[in-house]
Amino acid sequence: MQTQSPQIQLKISLSEQLNDHLESKASLLGVPVTQFVKYLILKEVDSENYPVFRASDRVQKNTQKALKQLDKAVDASDFFQTLNES
Helix, strand or coil: CCCCCCCCCCCCCCCHHHHHHHHHHHHHHCCCHHHHHHHHHHHHHHCCCCCCCCCCHHHHHHHHHHHHCHHHCCCCHHHHHHHHHC
8 A cells, every 4th residue: 555645735925026937937848837846846856965864673673573463453543532531
């Protein structure tokens, strides 16, 4: 089962001149302004190097063990709901 990353909405204010410039560029490419802005952000971020950390052997082992036991998981939401009502 694949899960989709949550989407974040970003609201920004632009000068009329900058907005016109973005709309003009996006129009030349035949794409919506939002798609063009996403492209610009991705292009900028793509050049960045972010550190990647490897999980320790212990964490990897415990994660694999937990994933193998996932089918034994219990839904405890009723229990916690009862606690909230007290």
